[in-house]
Amino acid sequence: MPEGPEVQVVIRTLQEKLQDALITDVEVFYPKLEEDGHLTDLIGQRIRKFSRLGKYMIFETDDYDWIAHMRMEGKFYVFFSAPEDRRHIHAIFHLDDGRYLCYHDTRKFGRMSVYPKTEDLHSLPMLKNVGYDYTDPHVTGDYLYQEIHHSRRCLKMALLDQRIIAGIGNIYANEICFACGLDPRSRCTRLSKKDCALIVDVTRRILNEADALGGTTVHSFASGFGVTGRFQQHLQVHMQDGKPCPRCGHTIEKIMVQNRGTYLCRNCQKRK
Missing domain, CATH: 3.20.190.10 (MutM-like, N-terminal)
Known part of the structure; x- marks a missing residue:
């Protein structure tokens, strides 16, 4: 998608x-x-x-x-x-x-x-059920903290919730968690305001970079106008299972988080 x-x-x-x-x-x-x-x-x-x-x-x-x-x-x-x-x-x-x-x-x-x-x-x-876009200035670390810190959901499912921040899907949720050094299974209740500020900053950086590179052309998605996304060449963990982590060399794994394919480095990503 x-x-x-x-x-x-x-x-x-x-x-x-x-x-x-x-x-x-x-x-x-x-x-x-x-x-x-x-x-x-x-x-x-x-x-x-x-x-x-x-x-x-x-x-x-x-x-x-x-x-x-x-x-x-x-x-x-x-x-x-x-x-x-x-x-x-x-x-x-x-x-x-x-x-x-x-x-x-x-x-x-x-x-x-x-x-x-x-x-x-x-x-x-x-x-009506779509929240602020990831580019919207309303999306700040404080905003994200207020939206999720009472939730017992895991971080990844909060990132995929379009009512909180709109525009993030499975690929970018995996990349955001890796870039933040957070295990996607971390409980929202355990995330600090500092964590939330980092998540928002990283989200904008990664998605804006992907936009500049024409998006990520994987699986079923391709532009109908022959525009091939180049961000897949910059993916750090998504679909990289079995390969060495670009940060520490530990093997990247694929797990399932609420039926969503999830890629992570257990050595680099801290579970809270």
Whole structure:
């Protein structure tokens, strides 16, 4: 599943290709794609602004906020002629210059919503359970400490909770824990304010670096525009099981933490 940096890569690429594009027609082939509202409301709208909240893409048109979540394998493609092979294409947005914006999703998990434009995105049903983005200045060490220090959950599951910090997924949670020297199984109740400040700083550093390198292209995620992420070349522990730790040389292990594949160095990462 694409995480914050990968979604940012896609939204930035779409902005380069579609800024102020006019949608002249919409075809929806998989009705469950529409979670709230109707995509046909976008007919006659120009796409004015492109942004992201966590793993959600936000397209602001003249009158609507169009929200999209690609989930596991969703991709956007821009074609100069109508695609003949429409397998796994669940929506086509016709543009005024003759191009076609197509949403492709082999597993059909992606969802989209259309709402009347609002200044408060968190008030929208699709985003009501999404917290502050990892780039948001509200996310500080004190904020994270207040959110998690009463919880008996482990650190990794707190990092994956999109209600606390939005945009972190499994790959980056593994990398964040390693960079902080913390075992992902550490209890939130045992983390100090200093730990939380470090976690926030490291989170921003790692995810911003991943964004600058085009994200991480592993498993099922790849940009629909041929943009190959280079951050996978910088992964320290994720999918590195059996290899020596880049910090101490101890063997990196793979364990399961609440059914999530988790990579760590037991020698470097302290369990609290």
